[in-house]
Amino acid sequence: MAVISNTLIAGFNDPVQDAQQVFRAALKAMSEPGTLMACSFTKEAPEGLDNSSWQLALTLFDADTKVWLSPALAQNDAVISNLRFHCQCPLIDNTAEADFALCNADELPFLADFNWGNAEYPDQSTSLIVQVPAISDEPFWTLTGPGIETQRSLRIAGLPEHFRADLIRSRQRFPLGIDTFYCCGDQLVALPRTTQIEEAC
Amino acid sequence: MSVANQQDPTTQADAQAARQRWMGILAKASSDDLQQQWQALQLEPEYQFIRKPETGLTMLRGRLGGAGQPFNFGEMTLTRCAVRLSSGTLGVSYIAGRDKQHAITAALADALLQEADTATLLQNTLITPLAEKQAAQVQARAAAANSTKVDFFTLVRGED
Numbered sequence: 001m002a003v004i005s006n007t008l009i010a011g012f013n014d015p016v017q018d019a020q021q022v023f024r025a026a027l028k029a030m031s032e033p034g035t036l037m038a039c040s041f042t043k044e045a046p047e048g049l050d051n052s053s054w055q056l057a058l059t060l061f062d063a064d065t066k067v068w069l070s071p072a073l074a075q076n077d078a079v080i081s082n083l084r085f086h087c088q089c090p091l092i093d094n095t096a097e098a099d100f101a102l103c104n105a106d107e108l109p110f111l112a113d114f115n116w117g118n119a120e121y122p123d124q125s126t127s128l129i130v131q132v133p134a135i136s137d138e139p140f141w142t143l144t145g146p147g148i149e150t151q152r153s154l155r156i157a158g159l160p161e162h163f164r165a166d167l168i169r170s171r172q173r174f175p176l177g178i179d180t181f182y183c184c185g186d187q188l189v190a191l192p193r194t195t196q197i198e199e200a201c
Numbered sequence: 202m203s204v205a206n207q208q209d210p211t212t213q214a215d216a217q218a219a220r221q222r223w224m225g226i227l228a229k230a231s232s233d234d235l236q237q238q239w240q241a242l243q244l245e246p247e248y249q250f251i252r253k254p255e256t257g258l259t260m261l262r263g264r265l266g267g268a269g270q271p272f273n274f275g276e277m278t279l280t281r282c283a284v285r286l287s288s289g290t291l292g293v294s295y296i297a298g299r300d301k302q303h304a305i306t307a308a309l310a311d312a313l314l315q316e317a318d319t320a321t322l323l324q325n326t327l328i329t330p331l332a333e334k335q336a337a338q339v340q341a342r343a344a345a346a347n348s349t350k351v352d353f354f355t356l357v358r359g360e361d
Contacts, residue, residue: 005291008251008283015255085283086252 003085007078009044011058011086018042022059029190030179034143034152036135037188046078050131053102053183054082057129061087061100068098068126070107098126105132105158111166114178122175125193129181133158135189145195154189156182168197223314223328227307228296230331238327239306246313251291252283254301282308290315 012018018041025037045054061067067089073079074091083089092098095113103109108130117125140155170177170193177193191197227235256278263274281295282304292312294304310327313319 006289008285008291010249010251010285013253015253 003081004077005081007046007081008085009046009078009082010042012041012055015058018055019059022055025188026056026059026181026190029181029188030192032147033145033191033195034137034148034154034189036137038186039188040186046076046082048073048076048079049102050183051186052188053129053131053181056181056183056188057083057087057089057102060127061089063088063090065099066090066092066097068092068095068101070101070103070109072104072107073102095126099124100127100129102129103131105130106160108160108163111163111170111178116173116176116178119176122177125176125178127179127181129183130159132156132182132184135182135184135187140200142198142200143191143195144198147192148195154191156189164199167191168199171196220311220315223324224294224307224311226328226332226335227310228294229335232300232303234331234334235303235306235310238330239310242323242326244309244313244319246309247287248284248292248309248312249287250283251285252281254280254282254304256280256299256301280304284308284312286312286316288316 022039022041025039029035029037039052039055042051042055042058045051049057057067061083067083067087069079069091080091083091089100095101095109096115098115101114114126114128115124117123134155134157136155136157137153138155139153141153143152143154144150167178167180174193179192180190182189182191257280258276259279260276261274262271264271278298279295280297280299280301280303281293282301283291283293284305285291290312292308292310292315294307294311296304296307310323314323314328
């Protein structure tokens with residue numbers, strides 16, 4: 001499908017600097033799991049995308065990354081046109097081939113459907129970017145693992161129950177696993193596959 | 202664009218061909234000529250960058266004799282730019298080289314050429330003169346090459 005020009009919006013104001021700053025934020029979020037980061041290098045995002053997930057897309061997606069979109073996003077002209085125009089990323093239908101998956105929290109497929117990589121190349125797994133209704137540090141999940149000194153608490157709203165259970169269980173398959181980003185407005189938080197999660201209730 | 206989308210396929214193809222023509226002329230015009238003509242117009246449209254002018258490389262592909270297997274011919278420097286006028290029309294440019302101002306002006310001209318109230322003005326005062334100048338340059342070059350053409354003919358053939 002062609003790019004629809006009247007839905008296009010501006011990307012980064014300074015593509016090189018801004019993409020590096022967002023990459024730095026994403027790196028910090030991944031290396032210190034559960035830390036809330038703020039990204040506000042774009043004024044607006046395509047309708048249907050959070051500001052932080054749009055900035056992650058501009059930073060991480062390019063012509064070599066296969067991207068899977070959850071159904072509501074895959075039918076959204078503004079999202080598709082802007083991703084095609086600014087990132088040139090191929091959009092695919094099969095979750096098992098995706099390098100990145102961009103999902104709304106209420107449309108998350110089963111974690112097992114994504115690409116988990118293999119024992120030789122566990123780094124080839126799908127990186128998941130989830131748009132959620134709210135993120136806070138209320139005690140709901142207790143996080144431990146590399147990058148966390150003792151423990152950290154995190155609450156991510158709107159995640160389906162099957163996904164939460166699968167995510168906690170997926171830690172048993174290390175070094176295979178799915179690295180996840182959660183986006184809400186300008187906020188960004190990450191849970192890499194190394195983080196152990198305990199649910200409080 | 203939005204107007205073109207509602208029209209039937211033939212007019213849409215015509216509109217596309219016309220746009221390809223003027224985008225080609227804008228891209229191939231020398232930067233000085235384009236700036237001179239553009240400034241003479243004194244148009245100051247309000248616009249926003251969708252893609253700021255950026256320079257990169259693009260791979261050129263060729264076929265031997267226009268029929269063989271495609272091969273990578275080499276890379277060339279390219280600058281591209283996209284702007285949106287306050288009316289919402291999108292203008293795009295791809296030019297050879299690194300001249301960012303050329304890319305911006307070409308993108309603005311592309312956008313204004315799609316607007317009904319500036320299209321004729323720009324066609325007459327920007328595209329036509331530039332096209333004529335380019336055609337004259339092509340002809341001058343062809344004529345210069347032609348002047349070195351040699352006709353060989355044989356006065357007497359030694360038959361016996």
